[in-house]
Amino acid sequence: MWELIRANKRNSIFLMVIMAVVLLLLGFVIGRAFFGPKGGFFGLMIATVIWIVLTLISFSSGDQILLSASRAKPVTHDVHPQLFNIVEEMKIAAALPAMPKIYIINDPAPNAFATGRNPESASVAVTAGLLGRLNRDELQGVIAHEISHILHRDILFVTLAGIMLGSIVLLSQVFLRGMFYSSLGGSRRRYSGGGKGGGQAQMIMLIVAIIAAILAPIMAYLLYYALSRQREYLADADAARLTRYPEGLASALEKISGDPSPQLASVNKVTAPMYIVNPFKKKGQMKLSDLTSTHPPISKRVRILRNMTHGASFKDYSRAFVAVTNTKSIIPPSAITKEEIELRQAQAGAEKQQRLQTQMRQVGDIMRKVNQFIFLTCACGLKLKIPPNFKGDQVQCPRCHRTHNIAEKQSKTKS
Amino acid sequence: MSGWIIAVILILLVPFLLILFVIGIYNSLVRLRNQVDNAWSQIDVQLKRRHDLIPNLVETAKGYMKHERETFEAITQARSQAMGARSVSESSKAEGALGEALSKFMLVVENYPDLKANQNFLAVQEELSSTENKIAFARQSYNDQVLAFNNKIQMFPSNIIAGMFSFGKRVFFEIELAAEREVPKVSF
Numbered sequence: 001m002w003e004l005i006r007a008n009k010r011n012s013i014f015l016m017v018i019m020a021v022v023l024l025l026l027g028f029v030i031g032r033a034f035f036g037p038k039g040g041f042f043g044l045m046i047a048t049v050i051w052i053v054l055t056l057i058s059f060s061s062g063d064q065i066l067l068s069a070s071r072a073k074p075v076t077h078d079v080h081p082q083l084f085n086i087v088e089e090m091k092i093a094a095a096l097p098a099m100p101k102i103y104i105i106n107d108p109a110p111n112a113f114a115t116g117r118n119p120e121s122a123s124v125a126v127t128a129g130l131l132g133r134l135n136r137d138e139l140q141g142v143i144a145h146e147i148s149h150i151l152h153r154d155i156l157f158v159t160l161a162g163i164m165l166g167s168i169v170l171l172s173q174v175f176l177r178g179m180f181y182s183s184l185g186g187s188r189r190r191y192s193g194g195g196k197g198g199g200q201a202q203m204i205m206l207i208v209a210i211i212a213a214i215l216a217p218i219m220a221y222l223l224y225y226a227l228s229r230q231r232e233y234l235a236d237a238d239a240a241r242l243t244r245y246p247e248g249l250a251s252a253l254e255k256i257s258g259d260p261s262p263q264l265a266s267v268n269k270v271t272a273p274m275y276i277v278n279p280f281k282k283k284g285q286m287k288l289s290d291l292t293s294t295h296p297p298i299s300k301r302v303r304i305l306r307n308m309t310h311g312a313s314f315k316d317y318s319r320a321f322v323a324v325t326n327t328k329s330i331i332p333p334s335a336i337t338k339e340e341i342e343l344r345q346a347q348a349g350a351e352k353q354q355r356l357q358t359q360m361r362q363v364g365d366i367m368r369k370v371n372q373f374i375f376l377t378c379a380c381g382l383k384l385k386i387p388p389n390f391k392g393d394q395v396q397c398p399r400c401h402r403t404h405n406i407a408e409k410q411s412k413t414k415s
Numbered sequence: 416m417s418g419w420i421i422a423v424i425l426i427l428l429v430p431f432l433l434i435l436f437v438i439g440i441y442n443s444l445v446r447l448r449n450q451v452d453n454a455w456s457q458i459d460v461q462l463k464r465r466h467d468l469i470p471n472l473v474e475t476a477k478g479y480m481k482h483e484r485e486t487f488e489a490i491t492q493a494r495s496q497a498m499g500a501r502s503v504s505e506s507s508k509a510e511g512a513l514g515e516a517l518s519k520f521m522l523v524v525e526n527y528p529d530l531k532a533n534q535n536f537l538a539v540q541e542e543l544s545s546t547e548n549k550i551a552f553a554r555q556s557y558n559d560q561v562l563a564f565n566n567k568i569q570m571f572p573s574n575i576i577a578g579m580f581s582f583g584k585r586v587f588f589e590i591e592l593a594a595e596r597e598v599p600k601v602s603f
Contacts, residue, residue, distance in 0.1 A: 081538065085545035092457055093552035095450065095560065244555070 004234065004314075004331070005152055012157045015227055019164040019220055023047050026168060026216045030175045033209035036202065050167045058163040063115040063123055066159070066274070070113075070266045072103035072125040079369045080104070080131060086140050087124060090147040093242045100124045100150060106367045108261040110134070113274040114146040115155050122150040128367050129261060134252050141239055141249030145276055148238035154231045158274050161224050168220045172213035179210065228273035229296050236301055237317035237331060244312045244344045250305035253277065257298040300324060312343050376404050440576045447564040451585055454557035458588075461549040462497070462510055468546060469494050469517075472539050476520075479530035486523055489516045517543070554588050561585045 024047055031043015058065075077084045084102060091099050096119050103125035105111075110130040116122030124146050134142065149155055240246040256277050264279040272279055278295040307320035318329040368385055369375075376384040378397040386395060386406060394403050473487055480486070493513040500506035530536050565584050568577040 082541055082545075085541065085548075089545060089548045089552050092461075092549050093556050095454060095556045242552075 004238075008152050008154070008157075008231075008234070011227060011230075012153070012161075015157075015161060015223060016164065018223065019161065019168065020051070022216050022220060023051055023164060023168050023171070026171055026212055029205070029209045029212045030171065033202070033206045034175075034178075047167070047171060050171060051164065054163045054167050055160065058159050059117065062159045062163070063117065063121075063155075066115050066271060067103055067123060067125060070105055070125065070264075070271070071107075072105045072123075073370050075102055075104050075370055080366055082136065083126065083131060083139070083143075086136070086143050087147075089140065090143050090242060093144070094147045094151050096122075096147065096150065098122075100147070102126075104128055104131070104366065104370050105264075105266075106370070107264055107266075108132075109264045109279070110256045110259050110261075111264055111279055112142050112146055112276045113271075114149045115159065115274065116150065117156055117159070118153070119150050122155060124150075127264070128364075129259070130256070131366055133255055133259065137243075137245060137248035138252035138255065140243055141245070141252045142276055144239035144242045145235045145249060148235040148242065149231070151238065152231065152234060154235065157231075158228070161227075162271070162273075165217075165220050165224050169217045172217050175209065175213045179206075225273065225294050228294055231273075232295050232301070233304075233321065234331065236305060237314055237321075240305060240308060240312045240317055241314065246305040246308045246312060246317075246343070250302045253298050253302050253305075308343075310343075374406060376406075378402060378404065437576055440573045441580065444564075444567060444573065444577055444580070444582055447560070447567055448582065451557070451560045451564050454553065454560045457553040458550065458557060461546055461553050462506075465513070465543070465546045465550065466494055466498055468539065468543050472543060475533065475536045475539050476524070476530060479527050479533070479536075480523070483523055486516075486520050490520055514547070517547075558587050561587055 024044055027043040027045075027047025028040045029043070031046065032040040035042055075083075083104075087100060087102055098120050100114070100116070100122040101124070103123055105125055105127040107127045108129040110127055110133050112124070112126040112130055114122060114124050124143065126142070130142065131139070236249060239249050243249070253276075264275075267275070267279040273294040275295075277298055304317065304320045304324045307323055308316045310316050310319075314331050318331045321331070322329055365375075365385070368387075372388040374386040374388070374390075376386065376395070378384060378400065382397055382399045384395060384397065384404065390406070393406055395406055396403050469490060473490065477487065490513070493509065493516040497506065497509035497513045500509045524530060567573050568582055568584055
């Protein structure tokens with residue numbers, strides 16, 4: 001376990017250094033192109049300032065920004081006891097130092113992510129759609145995957161690398177736009193004004209800068225995505241180890257990928273790698289997709305998990321990975337220990353097929369609880385759901401016309 | 416002249432680095448040992464939680480299951496025995512018996528559809544089955560931590576430091592009763 005975390009840290013540092021170099025070089029080149037030979041240092045300074053400011057922001061409140069950007073709402077134990085229990089189970093299994101905070105996103109698309117700075121202050125967010133679709137074992141698999149991200153320090157990596165990527169994109173965008181507008185507004189005057197030799201060197205510098213500004217973000221994206229794909233596999237491997245039940249996660253992934261609901265509303269290119277499956281629904285596949293996708297193909301992940309028939313250790317995952325993908329194992333050899341880990345039986349029992357409609361109604365109820373609706377059950381069997389901004393103390397049942405006292409119920413639920 | 420200075424610096428530096436190295440390994444050994452202890456106390460926390468839930472369970476189910484006095488008695492007795500256990504071996508035996516009594520109870524519940532539809536009972540049942548899971552995961556995590564600790568103690572060079580400060584190997588948690596080996600199923 002520790003070996004894996006250490007290898008992960010090494011990779012993170014490696015990636016951060018490369019991205020930092022790319023960012024600073026980009027700043028230097030752009031500075032030189034814009035402000036002449038002495039401007040290189042100036043550009044470097046600007047790139048550093050952008051990077052430091054964004055990193056400070058993301059360190060102090062990056063998780064809060066991400067959570068509110070994805071419109072996640074913090075919930076208490078009463079809203080969804082099962083979700084709370086499952087997170088606590090996985091927290092115990094992973095021996096995390098503290099219980100992660102739990103959030104629910106009001107969205108029918110099933111998905112989940114984890115964020116935070118370190119395992120002591122992490123958060124897990126799941127969509128209401130996920131809660132409505134999965135049974136207990138499947139939900140456990142998904143939560144185990146997210147807890148593994150916390151355990152592996154992937155959450156910090158995604159935040160920092162995302163910010164770095166953001167700075168690179170920002171810098172090159174500003175430069176390219178600036179170029180575009182200044183060339184519209186008579187750039188000739190500026191560049192033909194200098195000496196002959198200097199002008200030529202300046203032109204070359206300019207071309208270098210344009211190429212760099214176009215290539216740098218692409219490179220950074222590819223690197224970021226490559227590492228985040230690897231992290232997904234590793235989190236899957238650890239989820240299997242923590243739950244001792246790879247089938248739970250496998251069938252959860254299958255259900256999520258086969259889901260017909262529209263794609264997650266609040267998501268962008270940089271936050272996409274956080275989620276358990278790629279939140280973008282595909283429109284027309286390209287051949288390049290293997291390089292540019294944030295997540296490994298779900299079918300592959302499912303097949304690997306289903307191939308783990310002998311045990312739930314990293315060694316078993318590694319073996320299944322090699323068998324399915326025909327490439328070399330993705331788990332660092334130092335992390336593979338000799339321990340044997342047995343698989344366990346399903347806990348959810350024979351699954352009752354619930355109709356989609358009733359499941360979606362449950363999802364609605366979860367969200368109403370999150371939003372502090374009051375629930376009343378009338379004697380005639382009708383369930384009244386009263387919004388928090390409802391004025392008045394009494395409400396009449398629309399079916400049998402009994403009156404219910406809301407204030408009474410409210411004080412009862414609060415005590 | 417300068418050769419002398421380098422030699423002196425080296426003589427001072429080598430023990431200094433060695434001490435730093437020893438401190439680092441010692442600290443990681445302590446950290447691992449604390450994790451083992453913490454994992455062990457997690458098991459106790461969850462076992463205690465199970466004891467606390469049982470009166471609640473019995474209270475909710477009693478009204479529906481009028482003819483199952485023996486089952487209830489078996490559970491409450493196993494609970495009081497588990498709570499009164501003094502030694503570790505005694506406690507693990509009693510907890511095993513309690514787990515068995517609970518899984519029997521859950522089999523009996525199958526015959527009472529009214530009870531299975533009761534919201535309060537469903538809530539208690541979710542808490543109980545989650546507690547069973549937590550016990551299992553706490554034991555699993557304890558064994559994971561013991562494995563990491565024992566590995567560290569046996570591997571070079573940390574085994575030397577472990578020997579110097581007498582860090583002893585820890586024993587794995589193994590379930591004595593065959594029945595306990597299967598986590599009681601509290602699911603429907």
